[in-house]
Amino acid sequence: MRSLFFLLIALLWFHNATAQQRSLVFDNCETPLSSLYKGDTMRIECDTAYIMSRSYYKLYFEKYTKQSEVQKAMIKLQKQGMEACSLEIDRKDKAYDAIKFKFDSLANKSIEVTQKADENLQKVSSSLDSIDFKIDKAQKSMESASNYITQEKKRMLKKNLGWGLTGFLVGIVTTVVIVLVAD
Numbered sequence: 001m002r003s004l005f006f007l008l009i010a011l012l013w014f015h016n017a018t019a020q021q022r023s024l025v026f027d028n029c030e031t032p033l034s035s036l037y038k039g040d041t042m043r044i045e046c047d048t049a050y051i052m053s054r055s056y057y058k059l060y061f062e063k064y065t066k067q068s069e070v071q072k073a074m075i076k077l078q079k080q081g082m083e084a085c086s087l088e089i090d091r092k093d094k095a096y097d098a099i100k101f102k103f104d105s106l107a108n109k110s111i112e113v114t115q116k117a118d119e120n121l122q123k124v125s126s127s128l129d130s131i132d133f134k135i136d137k138a139q140k141s142m143e144s145a146s147n148y149i150t151q152e153k154k155r156m157l158k159k160n161l162g163w164g165l166t167g168f169l170v171g172i173v174t175t176v177v178i179v180l181v182a183d
Contacts, residue, residue: 022039
């Protein structure tokens, strides 16, 4: 019975030794605390702390590593997309530069053509002004000629009427003289 009593005391002592409470301070918020035992006291000096069993920790860790791999793949895809976009932007920039060069060339040619057309229009305008002046001069000459012709016609009419009337009068006088002489 004595041995049973010693065995009980040894079991109680062993149980107290393993079930001894610990007091833990969790103040480093970046590193995980690996293990806690039943009866341990923990003081948390961080704004957030998670406590979970090993099986949940393993599950979350697996999900985290998978998510990390997916995230790395997404980053790789994003980099590839950015490189493709960068190449496309470079290609578009080159195309834009080529189009801009052509546009500038066309604009310069257009300016040259417009300037030449303006010069030609100025020449035509001065030619038209000269022609207008000559036409006005010709019209004045034609009016003067027309007036001269009209005056000459009137003078000729007067002259012809004068000769006709003189001839008529001479004819009458001659007839009267002949009739008087013949009688």
